[in-house]
Amino acid sequence: MPENNFSKMRVFKFGGASVKDAQGVRRLAQIVQSQPLPLVVVVSAMGKTTNALERLVAEYWRHKNDYSDLFNQIKKYHFDIVKDLFESNHRVYVVLNELFTQLYNRLHQHPSMNYDYEYDQIVSFGELFSTIIVSEYLDKIGLPVSWLDVRNLIKTDNKFRDASVNWDLTLYKIHSTDFSEKQIYVTQGFIASNFNGQTTTLGREGSDFTGAILAWALGAESLTVWKDVSGIYNADPKLFSDAQKYERLSYQEAIELAFYGAKVIHPKTIKPLFDKKIPLFVRSFNNPDELGTLIADFEQGMEPRIPAIIVKPNQVLITLSYRNFNFITESSLQVIFTILEKFNFKINVMQRTALKLSLAVDYDPVETETLLNELQVYFQVKYNVGLTLYTFRHYDEQTIKKTIAGKRVYLHQQSRVMSFYLVKD
Numbered sequence: 001m002p003e004n005n006f007s008k009m010r011v012f013k014f015g016g017a018s019v020k021d022a023q024g025v026r027r028l029a030q031i032v033q034s035q036p037l038p039l040v041v042v043v044s045a046m047g048k049t050t051n052a053l054e055r056l057v058a059e060y061w062r063h064k065n066d067y068s069d070l071f072n073q074i075k076k077y078h079f080d081i082v083k084d085l086f087e088s089n090h091r092v093y094v095v096l097n098e099l100f101t102q103l104y105n106r107l108h109q110h111p112s113m114n115y116d117y118e119y120d121q122i123v124s125f126g127e128l129f130s131t132i133i134v135s136e137y138l139d140k141i142g143l144p145v146s147w148l149d150v151r152n153l154i155k156t157d158n159k160f161r162d163a164s165v166n167w168d169l170t171l172y173k174i175h176s177t178d179f180s181e182k183q184i185y186v187t188q189g190f191i192a193s194n195f196n197g198q199t200t201t202l203g204r205e206g207s208d209f210t211g212a213i214l215a216w217a218l219g220a221e222s223l224t225v226w227k228d229v230s231g232i233y234n235a236d237p238k239l240f241s242d243a244q245k246y247e248r249l250s251y252q253e254a255i256e257l258a259f260y261g262a263k264v265i266h267p268k269t270i271k272p273l274f275d276k277k278i279p280l281f282v283r284s285f286n287n288p289d290e291l292g293t294l295i296a297d298f299e300q301g302m303e304p305r306i307p308a309i310i311v312k313p314n315q316v317l318i319t320l321s322y323r324n325f326n327f328i329t330e331s332s333l334q335v336i337f338t339i340l341e342k343f344n345f346k347i348n349v350m351q352r353t354a355l356k357l358s359l360a361v362d363y364d365p366v367e368t369e370t371l372l373n374e375l376q377v378y379f380q381v382k383y384n385v386g387l388t389l390y391t392f393r394h395y396d397e398q399t400i401k402k403t404i405a406g407k408r409v410y411l412h413q414q415s416r417v418m419s420f421y422l423v424k425d
Helices: 022-033 049-061 068-085 092-107 115-123 125-140 167-175 207-218 251-259 270-275 330-342 367-375 397-404
Strands: 010-014 039-043 145-147 184-188 191-194 199-201 222-227 248-250 280-284 293-296 308-321 349-352 356-362 380-393 408-414 418-424
Touching: 010 022, 010 207, 022 039, 022 068, 022 125, 039 125, 039 207, 049 068, 049 115, 049 125, 068 092, 068 125, 092 115, 092 125, 115 125, 115 199, 125 145, 125 184, 167 207, 184 207, 207 222, 207 270, 248 251, 251 270, 251 293, 308 367, 330 356, 330 367, 349 408, 367 380, 380 397, 397 418
Parallel strands: 010 039, 010 222, 039 184, 145 184, 222 280, 248 293
Antiparallel strands: 191 199, 280 293, 308 356, 308 380, 349 356, 380 418, 408 418
16 A cells, blocks of 8 residues: 655545635635645535525425425525526636536436435535535636545545445555546545445535545644634534633533534544544634634643533434333343434433433434334334434533523433433423
């Protein structure tokens, strides 16, 4: 296998909010233009494109006859950005039209029996659209840029919507790619492919993870995630006016926050960076001169050490019991976990008594009903929708009391450093 000698390679990841419009693409170009090469640029789908494509998949899966309005909205959104960035005779129009034709043809095939497979084949177009536009714009302004299909680099198993990386094959594929020291490489976040070349995805918001995989395989100097916030905060600044920014976090503290739902970093991002001690910078796309937050191999967990508040809306509380008064045993848990894994649901918080098991999962507009129906084969099922999970790390009673005041608590669980409240706002 060829050895990678580019220890000075750095990886930048730009999220959907960063490239939601033509101004965002121009700002990305300004940031990239000021950087030494080589550079790998990972780009997410533009704006809320992934959400729109998810709605498109749902309509397609339900065999709706006409989803042309939604398709046309997605197409118009991208072409409006293109019209602001390029002359009318630029080749980007042809390339983008070809991609939309592929998507259109896909939507006019009869769907398979596997929703997760169909999801990955359709939703993945968002990253293809965005990277074509970004790559062509960087080329237009005279930067040395190459577009890479990340599906040829990151290889996974066959688990659609939440694929596991085949690390050995991925390493081989990346090291077999001819990276130049004087080049910018634009590629997609979130998507990959299995051994058969079928498109897979790495889990919702998985573009950060893509950046970490590439940084790990390249032995990169650093990974920088550019966000619409100036770093990692103890709470979402959009929800909490008194949120405080962390100047630095240890790998361990960052992965704990991400695992429990902090939106700034995908939970799988940290491990490959930790393995090679690659620092992660979280910086502001709008204010690139700010230092942001540094995640690295620090002994102390965080600075400053303040309570973290993580908010996960749109939760479903499911309570399971047996109709014949049997205990919830380890074998019961095995059945429940197998069903949850089958439909790609992850438990956000769980509480068990002798006769009942209560758990909260993210609501899915398609799969939640299927999950509940499957659980009802084995258990008596009660559920509540429209709940919000508040997770407090390094909590204090004053912070908790202030945050959940006036809310109805459905479930509460507490440990030495974590406290969970599932509430109705």
